[in-house]
Amino acid sequence: MAEVLVKKYDTDELIEKTGYDDHFHEHHDGDKYRSNFINTYIFSMDHKIIARQFLITGMIWALIGAAMSVIFRLQLGFPDSNMAWLKPLLGKWITVDNGVGALDPNFYYALVTMHGTIIVFMVLTAGLSGTFSNLLIPLQLGARDMASPFLNMLSYWFFFLSSVIMFYSLFIATGPFSGGWTGYPPLSALPQASSGSGAGATLWIVSLVFFVVSVLLGGVNYITTVLNLRTKGMSLWRMPLTIWAFFVTAIIGLLSFPVLASAFFLLTFDRSLGTSFFLNEIVVKGEILDYAGGSPILFQHLFWFLGHPEVYIIILPAMGLTSEVLSVHARKPIFGYKAMVLSILAIAFLSFIVWAHHMFMSGVNPFISNIFVIFTLIIAVPSAVKVFNWITTLYGGNIRLNTPMLFAIGFVSMFISGGLTGIFLGNSAIDIQLHDTYFVIAHFHIVMGVAAFFGMFAGIYHWYPKMYGRFMNSTLGKIHFWGTLIGAYAIFWPMHYTGLAGVPRRYYKFDVFDAFGQFAELNMFITIAAAIVFGVQVLFVINFFYSIWYGKKVKTRNPWGANTLEWTTPINAGHGNWDGNLPVVHRWAYDYGKDGYDFIPQHVPVSEDESVVH
Amino acid sequence: MESTSGIKLTNSYNRSKIHPHKFALYVSMASIIMMFAGLTSAFVVRRAAGNWLEFYMPQEFYISAAVIVVSSICLHLSIRSFKRGSEAGYRLFMILAMICGIAFVGLQYSGWLTLDAGGISVDGNPSGSFVYAISGLHAAHVVGGIAVLLVCALRAFTVPYKRTERRLIRLELSAIYWHFVDILWLYLLFFMIWQM
Numbered sequence: 001m002a003e004v005l006v007k008k009y010d011t012d013e014l015i016e017k018t019g020y021d022d023h024f025h026e027h028h029d030g031d032k033y034r035s036n037f038i039n040t041y042i043f044s045m046d047h048k049i050i051a052r053q054f055l056i057t058g059m060i061w062a063l064i065g066a067a068m069s070v071i072f073r074l075q076l077g078f079p080d081s082n083m084a085w086l087k088p089l090l091g092k093w094i095t096v097d098n099g100v101g102a103l104d105p106n107f108y109y110a111l112v113t114m115h116g117t118i119i120v121f122m123v124l125t126a127g128l129s130g131t132f133s134n135l136l137i138p139l140q141l142g143a144r145d146m147a148s149p150f151l152n153m154l155s156y157w158f159f160f161l162s163s164v165i166m167f168y169s170l171f172i173a174t175g176p177f178s179g180g181w182t183g184y185p186p187l188s189a190l191p192q193a194s195s196g197s198g199a200g201a202t203l204w205i206v207s208l209v210f211f212v213v214s215v216l217l218g219g220v221n222y223i224t225t226v227l228n229l230r231t232k233g234m235s236l237w238r239m240p241l242t243i244w245a246f247f248v249t250a251i252i253g254l255l256s257f258p259v260l261a262s263a264f265f266l267l268t269f270d271r272s273l274g275t276s277f278f279l280n281e282i283v284v285k286g287e288i289l290d291y292a293g294g295s296p297i298l299f300q301h302l303f304w305f306l307g308h309p310e311v312y313i314i315i316l317p318a319m320g321l322t323s324e325v326l327s328v329h330a331r332k333p334i335f336g337y338k339a340m341v342l343s344i345l346a347i348a349f350l351s352f353i354v355w356a357h358h359m360f361m362s363g364v365n366p367f368i369s370n371i372f373v374i375f376t377l378i379i380a381v382p383s384a385v386k387v388f389n390w391i392t393t394l395y396g397g398n399i400r401l402n403t404p405m406l407f408a409i410g411f412v413s414m415f416i417s418g419g420l421t422g423i424f425l426g427n428s429a430i431d432i433q434l435h436d437t438y439f440v441i442a443h444f445h446i447v448m449g450v451a452a453f454f455g456m457f458a459g460i461y462h463w464y465p466k467m468y469g470r471f472m473n474s475t476l477g478k479i480h481f482w483g484t485l486i487g488a489y490a491i492f493w494p495m496h497y498t499g500l501a502g503v504p505r506r507y508y509k510f511d512v513f514d515a516f517g518q519f520a521e522l523n524m525f526i527t528i529a530a531a532i533v534f535g536v537q538v539l540f541v542i543n544f545f546y547s548i549w550y551g552k553k554v555k556t557r558n559p560w561g562a563n564t565l566e567w568t569t570p571i572n573a574g575h576g577n578w579d580g581n582l583p584v585v586h587r588w589a590y591d592y593g594k595d596g597y598d599f600i601p602q603h604v605p606v607s608e609d610e611s612v613v614h
Numbered sequence: 615m616e617s618t619s620g621i622k623l624t625n626s627y628n629r630s631k632i633h634p635h636k637f638a639l640y641v642s643m644a645s646i647i648m649m650f651a652g653l654t655s656a657f658v659v660r661r662a663a664g665n666w667l668e669f670y671m672p673q674e675f676y677i678s679a680a681v682i683v684v685s686s687i688c689l690h691l692s693i694r695s696f697k698r699g700s701e702a703g704y705r706l707f708m709i710l711a712m713i714c715g716i717a718f719v720g721l722q723y724s725g726w727l728t729l730d731a732g733g734i735s736v737d738g739n740p741s742g743s744f745v746y747a748i749s750g751l752h753a754a755h756v757v758g759g760i761a762v763l764l765v766c767a768l769r770a771f772t773v774p775y776k777r778t779e780r781r782l783i784r785l786e787l788s789a790i791y792w793h794f795v796d797i798l799w800l801y802l803l804f805f806m807i808w809q810m
């Protein structure tokens with residue numbers, strides 16, 4: 001093997017000499033940013049602090065959402081066991097009869113609904129894209145901050161407000177919303193339809209409306225920043241794939257979330273003004289209600305017009321993080337950079353024209369379904385391109401198997417496993433059997449839930465040194481990885497079989513279905529695995545907070561030997577990110593192992609004898 | 615560089631010819647368009663499903679369309695006067711633009727009353743409900759615009775007149791949004807007439 005060379009350069013000197021002077025530090029407005037505790041850590045306008053706010057809020061939500069899943073898994077794994085011991089936590093939602101405690105069925109549905117809402121929106125949208133878009137867009141593009149730090153701060157605080165309302169709804173007397181994370185009418189439209197359809201649903205809607213505002217404020221900022229504030233030399237085709245992913249995610253969000261807002265707007269009319277947008281003749285508890293002419297399917301169209309792009313809003317950032325982490329720790333350029341960007345764009349475009357694959361069984365015209373089948377299956381093409389490129393990036397690399405890398409590889413594994421089942425579901429004929437079964441649960445948990453979490457973990461372990469100036473403990477990290485990888489497959493793999501056998505999702509109990517009795521033990525197994533995986537996540541949270549204060553200190557500013565600009569800032573970068581000039585970019589982000597050099601960062605000028613420059 | 619709207623602009627390397635705040639506003643307009651696109655496509659889909667009552671738009675909706683166009687023109691003239699250094703024109707047209715804006719909302723309201731009196735109630739056939747919902751959501755956006763004009767007008771009368779780049783940007787931002795809600799109403803009205 002040839003000797004690995006390391007470029008000799010001094011970052012400060014380089015930036016001083018070749019950087020771009022934007023006269024930033026002549027203004028002294030940094031004082032306004034960090035003059036006291038409140039504007040430094042609470043109402044901060046600094047994108048790096050806002051990123052951490054999104055992350056920690058997201059982590060709290062993740063714990064809540066995951067704990068909920070453990071509780072309803074207990075119900076599914078051990079349906080007849082005594083749950084009285086949960087009474088101190090759940091109060092009246094555990095009904096005790098003859099000393100045997102049982103989970104209230106209404107609350108079971110509330111738990112399932114809240115679990116979905118929390119993980120999809122609060123954790124994997126705000127917690128994932130909010131965190132990393134904020135942290136990395138300015139840092140990797142060589143910008144001082146977002147285009148509008150103020151709107152950026154508002155974006156977090158709208159998310160916070162939305163969180164408070166959602167959290168509050170968990171404690172009201174009638175319980176939180178219980179109609180499923182998709183909020184289909186009539187359960188969401190008729191306050192009297194179920195106990196969670198009253199105040200719970202109102203709070204759910206209000207919370208999500210604020211959530212939409214947060215996403216839009218964030219998105220406007222991300223897009224404006226990417227298009228306007230890239231440093232000198234950072235052409236679009238030199239941006240790291242992380243930024244491409246966040247940028248396209250923001251565009252998708254900006255075009256799809258408003259449609260959810262429209263759906264909620266009409267839903268609110270139905271709920272409070274007696275309109276019949278989504279309601280038709282209906283009898284509730286023996287009472288004939290005065291609605292006519294509406295269609296619940298209309299809501300499904302509006303919802304999934306957001307809902308399907310939303311799943312890509314979740315996965316694209318995770319893909320971006322994975323691409324970056326894989327390339328850095330394989331010490332190889334990402335394979336097929338342009339193809340990666342083009343597939344992100346293709347996925348984004350296609351994500352808007354496949355929504356009805358969630359509605360094959362809702363009574364849409366089968367001929368129309370066919371069109372959606374075709375578009376849906378076409379999405380597999382750009383997805384596969386990305387998968388091949390990740391694998392090819394790994395091939396022949398100098399792989400460092402550290403925690404971020406493990407999680408990035410885990411992401412690829414999960415994305416393949418879950419993507420394959422998507423192809424089953426995308427066929428409307430097969431979907432007749434599989435719709436609303438555990439097969440769908442397995443599909444989207446693996447491809448979206450677990451995969452996105454893996455991308456997020458890869459990002460957290462990789463950028464932790466940038467966020468906190470310390471490393472997370474790697475032994476705990478590896479336990480976290482293996483526990484989660486094995487555990488997640490143990491939980492979701494068996495669900496494919498139960499789903500194929502027809503076991504429906506969102507059922508409280510299966511005791512009246514003899515055919516499903518055979519899965520009782522399997523269900524127990526899944527529940528035990530879920531509890532263990534939850535424990536492993538707690539380990540992660542402990543590692544995270546412990547390392548903030550006691551982790552191994554970062555001593556050099558570029559500990560991973562990475563090429564992107566965030567590693568040219570001081571270890572604990574202040575307001576404005578760079579002390580003096582802004583770095584100027586001379587190359588793409590993936591010059592690893594080039595001309596015998598281990599890595600050549602983006603701000604290093606091109607030397608005369610260099611081979612092709614991107 | 616701090617704009618008076620309270621939005622901090624960082625320096626960085628600014629590569630675009632258009633002001634970042636204007637750019638951000640255009641991006642936000644795209645999402646407002648998506649919101650109404652969602653509503654109008656729901657309208658089309660629901661209409662195709664039958665059981666759909668057809669009716670004429672109230673006259674007030676046409677008058678309000680004319681009024682909001684006049685309002686846009688006034689705002690345009692106000693900014694032109696501002697640029698040319700005519701303080702009186704700047705103030706006068708600003709006030710006129712705002713009054714027309716308020717009149718627009720009033721007309722929409724009386725349009726709803728007319729509809730209701732004609733038997734098209736909010737909770738009747740979905741065709742009527744859609745008209746209320748769409749025009750209502752649009753009116754809410756106009757109210758937001760009126761608030762902006764109110765601030766502009768207050769400043770026109772209280773802050774001593776001075777032609778600065780920063781104030782011009784503020785005015786232009788307000789105008790872009792105002793013309794946007796104006797055109798949006800013309801589109802929505804046309805859409806509803808065409809669909810009925």
Ligand code: HEM
Pocket residue numbers: 182311312314315357358376377379380383418419420421422423425426427431434435436440443444447448
């Ligand atoms: C290979 C590409 C994919 C195809 C062909 C595909 C297809 C499908 C289909 C047809 C369904 C509906 C199943 C049903 O309800 O009967 C579905 C559900 C779902 N998919 Fe995928 N999918 C793919 C990739 C993904 C990705 C990448 C994500 C997220 C990152 C995702 C997230 C979801 C979610 C969240 C649901 C279920 C929503 C619910 O009903 O609660 N899918 N998928």
Ligand SMILES: [Cu+2]
Pocket residue numbers: 307308311354355357358
């Ligand atoms: Cu989908």
